[in-house]
Amino acid sequence: MRLHVLVRGRVQGVGFRWFVRETARGLGLAGWVRNRSDGTVEVAAEGSVALLDRLRDELRKGPPGASVTVLEDLEADDRVHEHPFGILR
Secondary structure, three states: OEEEEEEEEEOOOOOHHHHHHHHHHHHOOEEEEEEOOOOOEEEEEEOOHHHHHHHHHHHHHOOOOOEEEEEEEOOOOOOOOOOOOEEOO
16 A cells, blocks of 8 residues: 655654654655645655554654644555655755
């Protein structure tokens, strides 16, 4: 299964990408995270439904200092996902 979401709120400049990478790696997921120029963070991940649900729950919380207002589902990304989970620049 795949998860592709846009995270809105105060999610840049608070260690959000690092938080996502470490959380996803801890779950054994493949994929990537990146900042977008509009101030959002984009996340694409691949793994079991249960693990992707756990990642989604963590994305809603975010790291200390973050404030997530919306998780917007995007069309599934067809690119090959990185393993281990990485940060794109």
